[in-house]
Amino acid sequence: MRTLPAASKIPTLVDRTVLYISTLCFLAAVVRTAFSLREGVFPRGRFNFFAIALGFLFQTGFLSIRGREVGRCPLTNLFEVFVFLAWCVAMIYMLVGPAYRLSLMGAFTAPLVVLLQGFALIAPIDVRHPMRGEPNSWLEFHASMSLLAYGAFALACIAGVMYLVQERQLKTRQLHSIFYQLPPLTDLFAAITRLLWWGFGLYTLGLVSGFFVGQPLPRVQILCAFGVWLLYAAILNGRHLRWFAPRRVAALCIGGFAAAMTLLWGITFSAQLH
Amino acid sequence: MKVFCVGLSHNTADVETRECFGRTLEAERLLRENGCAEALVFDTCNRVEVYAATERELSTGEVARCVARKLDHGVFDEASTFYRYENADCAQHLFRVASGLDSMVVGETEVLGQAKKAYEAARESGAVGPYLHRLFQRAFRVAKQVRTNTDITRGAVSVGSVAVELAVKIFGDLSKCKVLLLGAGEAGERTAKALVSRGVCDLQLSNRSGERAHLLANMVNAEVVPFDDWIGHCLLVDILITSTATEKPLLTRDNFEAIAAQRHTRPLFIIDIAVPRNVDPAVNILEGVYLYDVDSLQSVAQQALAMRRQQIAAAEEIIAEHVAGFREMLARGLERSAQSLIHPSVGDTSCSGAA
Numbered sequence: 001m002r003t004l005p006a007a008s009k010i011p012t013l014v015d016r017t018v019l020y021i022s023t024l025c026f027l028a029a030v031v032r033t034a035f036s037l038r039e040g041v042f043p044r045g046r047f048n049f050f051a052i053a054l055g056f057l058f059q060t061g062f063l064s065i066r067g068r069e070v071g072r073c074p075l076t077n078l079f080e081v082f083v084f085l086a087w088c089v090a091m092i093y094m095l096v097g098p099a100y101r102l103s104l105m106g107a108f109t110a111p112l113v114v115l116l117q118g119f120a121l122i123a124p125i126d127v128r129h130p131m132r133g134e135p136n137s138w139l140e141f142h143a144s145m146s147l148l149a150y151g152a153f154a155l156a157c158i159a160g161v162m163y164l165v166q167e168r169q170l171k172t173r174q175l176h177s178i179f180y181q182l183p184p185l186t187d188l189f190a191a192i193t194r195l196l197w198w199g200f201g202l203y204t205l206g207l208v209s210g211f212f213v214g215q216p217l218p219r220v221q222i223l224c225a226f227g228v229w230l231l232y233a234a235i236l237n238g239r240h241l242r243w244f245a246p247r248r249v250a251a252l253c254i255g256g257f258a259a260a261m262t263l264l265w266g267i268t269f270s271a272q273l274h
Numbered sequence: 275m276k277v278f279c280v281g282l283s284h285n286t287a288d289v290e291t292r293e294c295f296g297r298t299l300e301a302e303r304l305l306r307e308n309g310c311a312e313a314l315v316f317d318t319c320n321r322v323e324v325y326a327a328t329e330r331e332l333s334t335g336e337v338a339r340c341v342a343r344k345l346d347h348g349v350f351d352e353a354s355t356f357y358r359y360e361n362a363d364c365a366q367h368l369f370r371v372a373s374g375l376d377s378m379v380v381g382e383t384e385v386l387g388q389a390k391k392a393y394e395a396a397r398e399s400g401a402v403g404p405y406l407h408r409l410f411q412r413a414f415r416v417a418k419q420v421r422t423n424t425d426i427t428r429g430a431v432s433v434g435s436v437a438v439e440l441a442v443k444i445f446g447d448l449s450k451c452k453v454l455l456l457g458a459g460e461a462g463e464r465t466a467k468a469l470v471s472r473g474v475c476d477l478q479l480s481n482r483s484g485e486r487a488h489l490l491a492n493m494v495n496a497e498v499v500p501f502d503d504w505i506g507h508c509l510l511v512d513i514l515i516t517s518t519a520t521e522k523p524l525l526t527r528d529n530f531e532a533i534a535a536q537r538h539t540r541p542l543f544i545i546d547i548a549v550p551r552n553v554d555p556a557v558n559i560l561e562g563v564y565l566y567d568v569d570s571l572q573s574v575a576q577q578a579l580a581m582r583r584q585q586i587a588a589a590e591e592i593i594a595e596h597v598a599g600f601r602e603m604l605a606r607g608l609e610r611s612a613q614s615l616i617h618p619s620v621g622d623t624s625c626s627g628a629a
Contacts, residue, residue, distance in 0.1 A: 166443070170440070170443065170444065170564050171558065171564065173566065173570045173573060173574060174577070175429070175574055175577055175578070177425060177428070177581060179443070180425070180428045180429060182443075183446070184442060184443050184444060184445060184446035185443070185444050185445075185541060186444065186445050186446050186541070187446045189539075239539075242538040242539050244539075245538075245539055245561045245562055246539050246541075246562070247561065247562075
């Protein structure tokens with residue numbers, strides 16, 4: 001039996017402070033976007049990107065401190081899962097956003113990260129559980145791959161929101177300032193497809209690695225994980241067989257991510273009980 | 275030394291008056307003879323302005339006579355037709371002009387290019403000295419800053435450019451787009467040409483009169499589609515431009531629904547510039563179809579113009595900062611730095627490049 005060190009209070013204060021600073025960085029991007037929108041201009045320059053990059057550095061700092069504190073990958077409770085997910089979202093944004101010229105995605109990504117981290121900081125979910133045994137590398141790989149996949153699904157959801165905003169403006173012929181900043185519909189749809197594939201691939205990897213964990217997992221957890229996998233498999237299938245119009249795919253990305261987050265809660269909750 | 279601007283524009287004079295004045299071969303020489311140490315005539319279709327630096331007081335009438343194309347330039351009230359700005363006010367006016375704030379279409383960028391050309395021409399002829407050099411260089415910087423930091427140039431404001439901009443917002447790269455032009459009218463031809471200028475390579479044309487179709491097809495390098503077959507081609511195209519003369523819509527929800535379903539996920543942008551309209555508005559309800567008629571294109575142009583006008587306050591703030599800077603510069607006196615401005619090698623970095 002391996003439990004947390006007794007003197008873990010000081011690092012907890014430090015790591016939460018680091019997380020607060022990170023959240024403030026993301027909040028700065030949100031506030032700037034909100035002010036710019038009020039003025040009828042969309043944020044220019046690289047402020048959002050740098051605010052997110054700085055927030056990402058502090059997130060990494062938090063995860064590093066917490067990881068050393070718990071002696072394993074910091075995914076031991078719902079609080080850490082939320083922060084890790086927010087970190088994945090920020091990382092994938094920084095990889096995908098500039099590459100696909102989706103710089104505006106930052107304006108949509110920052111609120112999601114603020115929401116995830118804000119909830120994690122406010123809700124009483126940072127409950128420490130006694131850690132049993134040595135860290136299981138397969139379990140950590142399984143969990144981190146699955147959360148990286150969630151990060152990609154989150155970005156697909158954000159690209160879906162952007163698609164629907166752009167499409168709505170084109171259909172109704174009411175073009176606002178944001179219209180001129182959003183990428184073309186076809187580019188957004190291509191980004192959604194790529195993000196879905198990335199997410200699906202990573203999730204499959206996470207799912208398969210779950211079979212090598214070497215310890216029995218709760219049935220509800222396995223069912224939830226397969227539920228998410230089937231959901232995204234269905235969306236991708238519908239997209240490639242052209243059953244779904246792009247607008248439907250974008251809407252499904254939003255609905256799918258909401259459902260996946262609910263199931264993630266279920267998975268983490270059942271894992272904690274287990 | 276005083277810097278001033280005397281001019282007339284679309285805001286103060288009609289075209290009949292404006293065409294009486296302009297940049298003539300004699301203008302700059304006459305201005306010099308009247309005592310201007312530096313003089314530049316800025317002449318566009320909407321304005322004729324003289325920017326000058328002088329020690330001696332020069333009346334508006336004297337300046338106007340220097341840029342008169344016709345000696346008998348009609349009957350007009352000189353005081354209300356010509357405006358005059360001096361020193362910081364002159365700078366403010368030029369900064370507004372270069373930024374497109376004083377243009378007929380707010381935020382248009384053509385005026386900046388014209389200002390640069392006028393400056394270059396005057397510089398080559400030796401009419402520009404340290405005052406006008408500083409003034410114009412700063413004006414170009416201001417215009418660039420306004421363009422970068424505000425949305426003053428955002429959005430297309432003419433029907434043709436709105437159509438192109440919308441196509442770009444739907445498809446991104448237009449070089450892979452297939453365009454079908456229905457009808458060989460002038461408006462359709464203009465829109466098609468605008469799309470071709472933005473990279474469209476695959477252009478098809480269908481018209482009731484085959485002869486006219488072949489004539490236009492040769493001009494815009496398009497493939498002719500028989501008029502009876504055009505609706506079938508809607509399955510393959512990305513952009514459909516309609517401009518035929520017809521009383522009843524050619525494309526309705528009933529005759530297009532089946533084709534739209536077969537297109538699956540591919541969007542179709544329909545530009546209906548015919549009056550009466552060629553496409554039933556109900557077609558816009560179909561999935562992936564974006565239908566714009568003349569009114570909706572004009573409405574988009576109006577929205578863009580309104581958006582540009584909202585940006586005027588932000589642009590004015592930028593201009594005010596630079597006017598204050600120019601005022602300080604005038605107060606310090608340019609003479610001290612005049613030599614370094616004329617000879618860039620002495621070390622003024624602001625001398626390099628017109629932009």
